[in-house]
Amino acid sequence: MKIKKALAIVLAVSTALFCVSCRTGGNTGSDSSGLASSGGQVKKIDVMKNWKDLKDPREKFPPAGTQTGETSPRIVKTKYETKDIIVADIVPAEMGYAVDPTGAADSTDGIQQALYDCYYGGGGTVFLPAGNYAITDTIVIPQGVTLRGDWQDPDVGTEYGTVFSVWMDSSEEDTGGAFTLYDSSGIVGITVYYPFQTLYEVLPYPFTFYVANTSQVITIRDITVINGYRGIGTSVEIPHEILIIDNFKGTFLKSGMELNNQSDVGTVESVKISSKYWKEASAEYMNAPVDKEIDSYVKKNATGLIISDLEWTTFGDIAVDGYSVGIKIIPGYRINFAGSLIDVNITNCEIGLLAQGIDEDWGMVMARSNIEGGIINEWVGMIRTTDVKVTGNIEETREGTIEQNIANLSKYRIDYTAYHAKPKENLIVAKLKKGITTDVSAQLQSALNKAGEAGGGIVYVPGGTYRLDNPITVPAGVELRGASAVSQREINKEDIKGTRFMCYYGDEASYNSETDRAFITLNGKNAGLSGIRILYPENGGNDENLNTTYTVRGNGSGVYVVNTFIAASAYGVDFRNCDNHYLRGNYTCCYYNTYRVGGKNGIIRGCLHNPTMIGRTKAPGLVNWTEANRGLVQIANPITRKYLQHLIVENAENETVYDLFGYACKNLIVNKNSKNTVAVNCGSDNLNALAAELVNSGGNMAVINLLRFNGHSCDNSNGSVMLYNRMTFYEADLEENEIVAGGLS
Known part of the structure; x- marks a missing residue:
């Protein structure tokens, strides 16, 4: 109209x-x-x-x-x-x-x-x-x-x-x-x-x-x-x-x-849908309506969330108040919905959750939530819940497709507002020569040193492609920042924008590459890396020697890597012995290990590994590179499914992991001698068929909302693992488990 x-x-x-x-x-x-x-x-x-x-x-x-x-x-x-x-x-x-x-x-x-x-x-x-x-x-x-x-x-x-x-x-x-x-x-x-x-x-x-x-x-x-x-x-x-x-x-x-x-x-995450935001609008020009009229309208006519064919999508801290339907899941165009939900609060709705299209091979999981208006499952896919309070009717088309499990998950709280420390308001713009013919490592290091001498700040590298032949060090309190203020990845298009580092250091590293100097060292408290894409142009999947050093290593508390892309590195980020480390919004394809973390109170949030991250690029100077449509054949099957341990939590305490995903890994999470590790809304697709999604060797961990295709759920050699809301392809009715010894299929 x-x-x-x-x-x-x-x-x-x-x-x-x-x-x-x-x-x-x-x-x-x-x-x-x-x-x-x-x-x-x-x-x-x-x-x-x-x-x-x-x-x-x-x-x-x-x-x-x-x-x-x-x-x-x-x-x-x-x-x-x-x-x-x-x-x-x-x-x-x-x-x-x-x-x-x-x-x-x-x-x-x-x-x-x-x-x-x-x-x-x-x-x-x-x-x-x-x-x-x-x-x-x-x-x-x-x-x-x-x-x-x-x-x-x-x-x-x-x-x-x-x-x-x-x-x-x-x-x-x-x-x-x-x-x-x-x-x-x-x-x-x-x-x-x-x-x-x-x-x-x-x-x-x-x-x-x-x-x-x-x-x-x-x-x-x-x-x-x-x-x-x-x-x-x-x-x-x-x-x-x-x-x-x-x-x-x-x-x-x-x-x-x-x-x-x-x-x-x-x-x-952190979604609030309610009539309050209009009826409480303070600006006179915003036409704020009568309370009862807007309440009545949305409760009769509106839906909070409508979702369909989303693969593995995770939801957390979702609130819908006073709507006709809180969450509606409809049939998808390509597939049906499969995903994880936690901390959902549906209040004062006519129908809390209406499911009309859930993938029958996967199902969906929901934990620690409150649903007013009941749950109606009109499909044959499984809705599996743990620690979910439901007020209203529970209706299912096929018996057994809404499963309620009793547990108290309150001690596994997530701080959705947590973030890394802010750097000092001091900006240095690094004016570096763009392209892949000139090494700019020394000029960049000079800018970083200057920021460190000033007591911290941001060294900003504007959008462009830059060549680095030598390692660099980011001093305490300094953030090395590229052009992207949000998460990013390479795409298979010409002249894409953003800050791209072409790393020629550490390729074909020594046998002890895990301990050799990293490409970027975050050297001190609250040093960070943000908004940069890092590629190893001479270490594509067809290279004979895939070894490299770690791309990033932390040396201090509060170190962080956010909104960063890493491709064709053997090893990604090493934050061992780094208290309060923070990793968020990073997209990667590493060959052997993506993250290795330790220390107290670290957070890993919203990080994804996928071999397609390598092939989908038109960056200059690529040697023996993987073709855009050959990631599964050239990277996933021969390399990452055999070797990649996506996340290793080592000698840590109170590590929080949520929204972690890996495609074609050997293991998703390895927990070594770590206490109170909590993982929420995690999943792995096309896992190594003979390997475990989770490996626990000492310490204890709790895992809530775990999805898996291939392999088996957990190997535990020492310590304990609690699994809540575990689902796997074709086995959408798996029970909860406490594992104190041995493995679990």
Whole structure:
């Protein structure tokens, strides 16, 4: 449905007056007309005054831009606290782009130009400070670029920060929407509202956030949608890979998200869907409705999450309140749903969980959750639960397909807000020669030393490909950062953006390569690595000698590696004896070991291994490289399934592992002499058929929500292992187990 401009203005103003005055009247005991009575006089309360002062921004534009199109990395100050230091390559308002932070003019073209300029500049971050930015058409976020704002959590306050007002025509279309995201891109820290959306006439809109077809590694984080129609969407017929949703909140009149056709592992965490975010909207122009009316509407018409053919996707810390259906699982276009859920809280919904399409060979698992409105399984696939409280009916089409297990998992809590320490607000931009002909190791080391001498900070390497022949050391308190502010991977396309290191050090290392100096040493407390892709161009799967040193080694507490890609290394990250280490959002293909960790209170989150990570690249200078479609034949079967121990936890205490996945490994997790290791929402596909997914040799571990194809579940030579919600392909009814000796199939 298309809105005529004049009619839309009338509807928006009149409806908002109706809704907000009803809310005010309701709070003061007025009648249902929403008109407050005082002394025999009827008064209509106009809280739209400020909005009307702005008028309609469509066809009104800021002054023409004076930008040069060049990037200029800088640290930006935010009004609201962030977990990280934001380095922006482009700040449109400071660099002459045609944007208006008052919302009075259309900022679409200025924002889009800034995003494209950032892409052509090598990728990076475009930052919009707190303000109201009107858009009238889809904003496209290209490969390797992150659009970031200044975000206030709506559960903390309702000033919101960076707000996008979406002045687009109403439409039933699925694609497009307010924002479309491409490979290795992200949108972080914004609030969205729709000025024309009211309960007087609910208008359909495309998804607020749409994942472009075939895209890989998309991040949507720290987001509020005040009055959305459909929140996040993906194509039904064309697959994508690795969608990362983290800290997503809002009110939606049809669905919070509709996630389809994901062919590799995604993560959905810290989601809150409720009518509260619209009805508690403080900004007068946001058309906040009457409490009971919005509550009644979403409970009759809206669904929290709709999911279908997602492979191995993990869900954690999900809350849906007051909707018709909390979570709805529908038949998929390609396969049916198989995944893991933990810490789900569905409240005040007509139906808590409705399953109409679960993979009958895999099933799904749910742990430590609360489901109000019951569970209905209309499919033949298994729903396996442990420590799940269900209020309401439990209905199943085939007897035995909803299984409830009693256990108390409360002691295995996950801190979904945990993050690494922030570096000092000191930025050094390393201006290095790009390409694969000149070694830039010495120049990069000089910049890192300078940051260390200053007491810490960020050494930023802008997007581009760089050659490094020698190892480098990152001093304590220093972060070596590339252009990507979110997770990323190589893709099989020409001229992809982001910071890429071509490592010529450590290839064909000595027999003791595990102990030789690593390519990158994080040498001291809170040293870190972020946002860089690292390839070994002369160590492809067809090379005769696959040995290398570790790519990264930590030497101190609080060391971290985030949003990093490693391919064709024999050994990935060595964080032995490193307390409080942090690994998150890394995508890898290593041959023998990806992570080796130890110390106390470490965290590994959202990390994935897949041999396809090697073949899918068009990086320059590759020798004996694996073909894009030959990862299984050239890497998985002859190498990683025989040798790769994805994660080794060694002499550790209180290690927390969640959302860890490995494709074609020998072992997923090896626990050596480690106490209180907890692993949640983990899985392995195409495991070595004769090997164990878990190996425990000393110490103890608890594993919740474990999926597996091939091999067997656990070998235990000493110590104990607790398994909750274990499922394997074709064996979706496996029981829980406590393993104190021997192995388990």
